Amino acid sequence: MTEVLLEVTDLKKHYPVRAGVLRRQIGTVHAVDGVSFSVGVGETLGLVGESGCGKSTVARSVLRLVEPTSGQIRLEGEDITHLSKSALRPHRRSMQIVFQDPFASLNPRMTAGDIVGEPLFVHGLATGKALEARTAQLFEQVGLRPDQMRSFPHQFSGGQRQRICIARALALGPRLIVCDEPVSALDVSIQAQVINLLIDLQREHGFSYLFIAHDLAVVAHISHRVAVMYLGRIVEISDKDELFRNPRHPYTQALLASVPVANPLAKKLVPLVDGDVPSPVNPPPGCAFHTRCRFAMERCRIERPVLVDAGDGHRVACLLNEGTGRPNAMS
Amino acid sequence: MADKSDLVLEVKGLKTVFFTNSGLFQAVDDVSFTVKRGETLAIVGESGCGKSVTALSLMRLVPDPPGRIVGGSVMLEGTDLLALDETEMRAVRGNRISMIFQEPMTSLNPVMRIGDQIVEAVRLHRKMSKREAQDVAVEMLRLVRIPEPARRAREYPHQLSGGMRQRAMIAMALACRPALLIADEPTTALDVTIQAQILALILDLQKELGTGLVLITHDLGVVAQTAQRVIVMYAGRKVEEASVEALFAAPKHPYTRGLMASIPTVPAPGVVAPARLNEIPGTVPSLVRLPKGCAFAPRCKLAIKRCEAEYPPLIDWGGGHLAACWRAAEIAEVA
Ligand SMILES: Nc1ncnc2c1ncn2[C@@H]1O[C@H](COP(=O)(O)OP(=O)(O)OP(=O)(O)O)[C@@H](O)[C@H]1O
Ligand SMILES: Nc1ncnc2c1ncn2[C@@H]1O[C@H](COP(=O)(O)OP(=O)(O)O)[C@@H](O)[C@H]1O
Ligand code: SF4
Ligand code: SF4
Ligand SMILES: [Mg+2]
Ligand SMILES: [Mg+2]
Numbered sequence: 001m002t003e004v005l006l007e008v009t010d011l012k013k014h015y016p017v018r019a020g021v022l023r024r025q026i027g028t029v030h031a032v033d034g035v036s037f038s039v040g041v042g043e044t045l046g047l048v049g050e051s052g053c054g055k056s057t058v059a060r061s062v063l064r065l066v067e068p069t070s071g072q073i074r075l076e077g078e079d080i081t082h083l084s085k086s087a088l089r090p091h092r093r094s095m096q097i098v099f100q101d102p103f104a105s106l107n108p109r110m111t112a113g114d115i116v117g118e119p120l121f122v123h124g125l126a127t128g129k130a131l132e133a134r135t136a137q138l139f140e141q142v143g144l145r146p147d148q149m150r151s152f153p154h155q156f157s158g159g160q161r162q163r164i165c166i167a168r169a170l171a172l173g174p175r176l177i178v179c180d181e182p183v184s185a186l187d188v189s190i191q192a193q194v195i196n197l198l199i200d201l202q203r204e205h206g207f208s209y210l211f212i213a214h215d216l217a218v219v220a221h222i223s224h225r226v227a228v229m230y231l232g233r234i235v236e237i238s239d240k241d242e243l244f245r246n247p248r249h250p251y252t253q254a255l256l257a258s259v260p261v262a263n264p265l266a267k268k269l270v271p272l273v274d275g276d277v278p279s280p281v282n283p284p285p286g287c288a289f290h291t292r293c294r295f296a297m298e299r300c301r302i303e304r305p306v307l308v309d310a311g312d313g314h315r316v317a318c319l320l321n322e323g324t325g326r327p328n329a330m331s
Numbered sequence: 332m333a334d335k336s337d338l339v340l341e342v343k344g345l346k347t348v349f350f351t352n353s354g355l356f357q358a359v360d361d362v363s364f365t366v367k368r369g370e371t372l373a374i375v376g377e378s379g380c381g382k383s384v385t386a387l388s389l390m391r392l393v394p395d396p397p398g399r400i401v402g403g404s405v406m407l408e409g410t411d412l413l414a415l416d417e418t419e420m421r422a423v424r425g426n427r428i429s430m431i432f433q434e435p436m437t438s439l440n441p442v443m444r445i446g447d448q449i450v451e452a453v454r455l456h457r458k459m460s461k462r463e464a465q466d467v468a469v470e471m472l473r474l475v476r477i478p479e480p481a482r483r484a485r486e487y488p489h490q491l492s493g494g495m496r497q498r499a500m501i502a503m504a505l506a507c508r509p510a511l512l513i514a515d516e517p518t519t520a521l522d523v524t525i526q527a528q529i530l531a532l533i534l535d536l537q538k539e540l541g542t543g544l545v546l547i548t549h550d551l552g553v554v555a556q557t558a559q560r561v562i563v564m565y566a567g568r569k570v571e572e573a574s575v576e577a578l579f580a581a582p583k584h585p586y587t588r589g590l591m592a593s594i595p596t597v598p599a600p601g602v603v604a605p606a607r608l609n610e611i612p613g614t615v616p617s618l619v620r621l622p623k624g625c626a627f628a629p630r631c632k633l634a635i636k637r638c639e640a641e642y643p644p645l646i647d648w649g650g651g652h653l654a655a656c657w658r659a660a661e662i663a664e665v666a
Contacts, residue, residue, distance in 0.1 A: 002568070015441075044605060049520035050523070051522050052525065063400045137455050143401045145549060157614045157615075159614060160614070164597070166539050166657060174554055185437075187377040187378055187549065187615070188377065188549065188551075188590060188593050188608040189377060189589060189610065189611035190377075190592060190595050190614065191593070191595075192593035192594075192608040192609065192610040193611075193612075195595065195607075195608055196607045196610055199605045199606075199607055200607075201512055213521075214522065214523070215595075216523070216597065217594070217596050217597055218595050218596045220595065220596075220598055221595040221596075221598065221608065222595075222605045223605065224604065224605065226602065239603065240598070241598075241601060241602060241603050242601065244598070244600075245600050254524055254596070255523060255524065257527075258521055258523045258524045258526065258527035259552065259597070260526075260527075260530070260547070260550065260552030260555065260556040260557075261552055261555060261556065261596075262551040262552045262553055262554075262555045262591065262596070263558070263579060264555040264575045264576050264579050264580070265576070268525050268556055269530065269531065269556050270527075270531070271524065271527040271528040271531050272524075272527075274528070275490040276493070276495070276525060277522065302442045304470055316512065322581070
């Protein structure tokens with residue numbers, strides 16, 4: 001087992017739902033509802049799940065951009081869950097985030113060079129000529145030309161803007177980069193460029209990634225390990241190879257079966273789940289997936305499954321087969 | 332080859348331009364295709380390549396200004412839609428030809444009950460009492476598998492989930508049993524499990540009603556799972572067309588090949604480390620400053636001198652497999 005860089009334990013983030021003139025609380029959004037995982041040094045953990053399942057909330061909590069309701073976040077062994085702003089500052093250099101929408105996260109009035117160099121300047125790490133030289137180096141690292149440093153965000157294409165965001169994230173020499181849907185807004189040919197860039201950077205510098213996407217194939221490609229989320233919880237987590245070869249949670253199996261395969265001779269897509277994802281405001285009791293699960297039993301409505309090791313660190317939260325889920329019938 | 336009478340749609344030499352601050356450009360440049368009854372034709376390409384403008388041109392919904400259809404013909408069941416005046420077109424739109432969008436609220440009215448919207452759409456084209464139209468509306472909602480259709484008909488769009496809104500929009504588009512349905516990225520904003528449901532629904536209904544379908548998508552997986560024939564567009568032009576089997580078995584255009592190679596797939600068993608993808612270098616060119624020859628030349632590994640000088644003609648390489656590339660004949664050997 002590689003050295004652990006990030007360890008998240010029983011993370012919860014609940015939001016009150018208020019209504020009426022008195023803003024009385026009428027419910028609770030269980031955005032993240034007891035999530036545990038770790039990311040090793042130089043490792044990519046993929047986090048996949050449908051819209052609203054809590055992926056971004058996990059990302060933001062890890063970076064302390066939102067305050068967790070409960071749980072623990074340890075970075076390089078140190079508990080950072082309750083550190084004050086100033087105590088958190090040195091850790092800020094170790095972890096960075098790249099968002100989905102590269103346009104919204106770039107200040108339109110700053111040059112690309114200033115955007116990338118800003119963290120260096122703010123942390124007092126470089127000024128003047130040294131700052132410019134380091135910025136130029138960062139541009140080259142992400143496949144941009146140093147002469148583009150004087151251009152503004154709107155003068156770049158979507159893929160190039162994402163490169164700017166990545167360069168900025170690299171500036172402080174982080175150990176962990178949280179990528180929240182970094183390629184979801186990009187065209188396929190550009191998406192491939194950015195995925196390759198992230199893989200190359202990891203090989204070169206040994207970064208760890210927490211890589212979030214709703215696209216299973218993208219996650220499959222870039223990760224070493226994969227966690228599948230459903231309504232605020234991890235329902236399955238394992239090595240990539242094992243997860244895709246032997247998915248054991250009915251939801252993971254349905255997700256896999258729903259991905260349209262780019263081969264007209266492969267079996268036509270059959271929806272394996274009906275209905276929509278239930279609301280995370282007061283989610284279904286027991287197994288949150290029971291409203292859509294084809295194998296749901298009476299007890300699934302009452303008992304909440306916990307992650308159980310089905311062998312070799314492949315953990316699944318499903319009550320079937322003494323809590324080890326359902327062997328994949330499709331492979 | 333198909334019987335001519337089987338054709339629902341025949342588009343020939345469609346040209347649509349935009350006049351913008353940065354200049355005039357051809358968003359759709361000389362695009363031709365046909366759709367048969369009950370057939371699904373997919374149009375695939377990256378953003379900005381002209382898919383939506385093609386769809387809007389068929390519907391005669393291109394915003395003018397800044398856009399204008401400047402050439403070609405769009406024969407729907409034998410009538411050239413481009414020759415109709417707006418009143419005549421209004422009788423066809425939503426009746427013989429319908430469109431659904433990525434964002435259902437583009438076609439749903441937020442302050443009107445779902446059922447009433449379908450009633451209105453139906454009564455615009457059919458002589459029918461309000462009662463009869465209401466029955467049709469509930470029947471349509473049942474057809475798109477919305478549970479408790481009679482109750483849902485009385486609800487407003489915001490009371491439905493994203494997937495259900497998409498179903499309601501489909502119900503409205505199909506209410507008059509159009510000969511042709513255009514679906515512009517109908518599942519792009521949906522989660523993958525809901526996408527599978529909606530795609531299966533569209534295909535079922537199409538089979539049931541015999542509708543011709545133009546399905547626009549950027550997702551080659553969706554193409555492979557739904558279409559019989561495919562058009563690949565790049566920078567406003569059709570660069571390749573083939574049956575879905577032929578296209579995936581032996582793509583003839585380097586751009587199509589590049590696209591196929593760059594899509595991530597669930598890796599083969601035994602692959603544990605992140606694998607690099609085959610990427611297409613560079614970016615999609617600006618339509619205002621297209622290169623003189625092949626628009627793909629600046630990104631093409633196979634480009635030769637001739638590619639930069641002359642635009643390659645669209646040639647049928649056999650069996651209706653068309654490609655516009657100077658090197659299409661030797662592609663299997665050189666790529
Ligand atoms: N500030 C907030 N106040 C109230 N609810 C919130 C807040 N932020 C997120 N939520 C809710 O928490 C749940 C999880 O949201 P989150 O953004 O983490 O989902 P996600 O998995 O990233 O989804 P997507 O794939 O759409 O990005 C959603 O139901 C969301 O509406
Ligand atoms: N209303 C408009 N005004 C100006 N340009 C437009 C308009 N609509 C589309 N375009 C341009 O036409 C080209 C093709 O667009 P579109 O058909 O929407 O692409 P896509 O293939 O992504 O659907 C793009 O360059 C786009 O910017
Ligand atoms: S616990 Fe029950 S409802 Fe949940 S996934 Fe397993 S079988 Fe389905
Ligand atoms: S015509 Fe030339 S540049 Fe264009 S796709 Fe073919 S080989 Fe490439
Ligand atoms: Mg998110
Ligand atoms: Mg479009």
